[in-house]
Amino acid sequence: MIKQFTHNLPLFNTDEHDAVNGHHILYLNRHLLLGEIQNLKSLASIWDIRTAVATIKRRIEDVNDEIHTHTEETSVINFHRDHILSDLEQISESLTVERAKYYIDRLIRSINEEKIGKDNDINLNRWKEYEDIYTDSLWIIDRRDSSGVHSADYWGNFIPQIPYQMMQRYTKRGDWVLDTFSGSGTTLIEGQRLGRNCIGIEIQKRMVDYSRHLVMAEPNPHNVTIEIVEGDSTSINYSSVLERHGIKSVQLIIMHPPYFDIIKFSESKRDLSNARSVEEFLEMLGLVVENSSKVLDKNRYLILVIGDKYAKGEWIPLGFYAMNEVLKRGFSLKSIVVKNFEDTSAKRHQKELWRYRALAGGFYVFKHEYIFVFRRI
Numbered sequence: 001m002i003k004q005f006t007h008n009l010p011l012f013n014t015d016e017h018d019a020v021n022g023h024h025i026l027y028l029n030r031h032l033l034l035g036e037i038q039n040l041k042s043l044a045s046i047w048d049i050r051t052a053v054a055t056i057k058r059r060i061e062d063v064n065d066e067i068h069t070h071t072e073e074t075s076v077i078n079f080h081r082d083h084i085l086s087d088l089e090q091i092s093e094s095l096t097v098e099r100a101k102y103y104i105d106r107l108i109r110s111i112n113e114e115k116i117g118k119d120n121d122i123n124l125n126r127w128k129e130y131e132d133i134y135t136d137s138l139w140i141i142d143r144r145d146s147s148g149v150h151s152a153d154y155w156g157n158f159i160p161q162i163p164y165q166m167m168q169r170y171t172k173r174g175d176w177v178l179d180t181f182s183g184s185g186t187t188l189i190e191g192q193r194l195g196r197n198c199i200g201i202e203i204q205k206r207m208v209d210y211s212r213h214l215v216m217a218e219p220n221p222h223n224v225t226i227e228i229v230e231g232d233s234t235s236i237n238y239s240s241v242l243e244r245h246g247i248k249s250v251q252l253i254i255m256h257p258p259y260f261d262i263i264k265f266s267e268s269k270r271d272l273s274n275a276r277s278v279e280e281f282l283e284m285l286g287l288v289v290e291n292s293s294k295v296l297d298k299n300r301y302l303i304l305v306i307g308d309k310y311a312k313g314e315w316i317p318l319g320f321y322a323m324n325e326v327l328k329r330g331f332s333l334k335s336i337v338v339k340n341f342e343d344t345s346a347k348r349h350q351k352e353l354w355r356y357r358a359l360a361g362g363f364y365v366f367k368h369e370y371i372f373v374f375r376r377i
Helices: 030-040 046-061 080-093 099-110 124-129 161-169 186-194 205-218 238-243 278-293 319-328 352-363
Strands: 014-018 023-029 076-080 136-140 178-179 199-202 226-230 250-255 294-304 310-311 314-316 329-339 368-376
Touching: 023 030, 023 080, 030 076, 030 099, 030 205, 046 099, 046 186, 076 080, 076 186, 099 124, 161 178, 161 186, 161 250, 161 294, 161 368, 178 186, 186 199, 186 205, 186 319, 186 368, 199 205, 205 226, 278 294, 278 319, 294 319, 294 352, 319 329, 319 368
Parallel strands: 136 329, 178 199, 178 250, 199 226, 250 294
Antiparallel strands: 014 023, 023 076, 294 368, 310 314, 329 368
């Protein structure tokens, strides 16, 4: 006869209106929940375990099960409803007691312990809950994030999803992020939302003014520091910029340079989009890497977002040329992500024309760019 472990105490409390990324959130009594799950370990047969798990699941799913009792804040833990039910189901579906207890131990750790990543705030004991963080090397994104002040008006800016993903994976809240080509401030806007301090370097004064306006128009819920500096990323004194904020280093660098001369961003000779050749472009990009990496902590990450180009009937692998320039300067390659960009301003109303050109010219239409992830050695 199975021992009854589910007591007549208010175990579960939920708010029907509270949701994260579409998930219903349960607020659970940590101590009672932990006791219920730990008690599963004392059961000797898989059938007893399944019966006890079914009882716990019914209480979670029963909205009338004394769910509105308040508890002390320190004894409350929140779970995505679908995830905890899935974890319980995994225990129940185990074929052996040993396997079931392995999953029980894992669920106990998710309740009782945090296992925070070295370079981020991800709790690896609750890793299933981070569904919005990509781990595949191919990103197919239908549309750019246009929430808040984000806009595609500035031709050549990158989608906000890129800095969002990179900061979630490679920084903690309160870390410092440096964007060496800040443009319309996409990285800075995302950093402010995520609680990361950000410094952006931009060579065009008009874009400095424009991005400052955008950043100021967004809420700053984490009270972080955002600074946009007009300057040349190949030669600016990054240390002096950081000193103004009482810091000596940053924890992440994001670079989204011009793709050589595909878009002319300004008339300045210091602008990488005005380089006279691919070789000169790569030399200038190398200077940016050398100059900025001096203030990047060792073993932290540099992100380079860049695409290739096509000129005079020849595909120029600009992305991989740029990758090699970074590798020459004290970095190892961690990952290469390929991001599909289905809808661009340049090709939005010219799909048939570009298809004809591709068929006539024997080439393929660009629909991707690269996100290179480097670690400073």
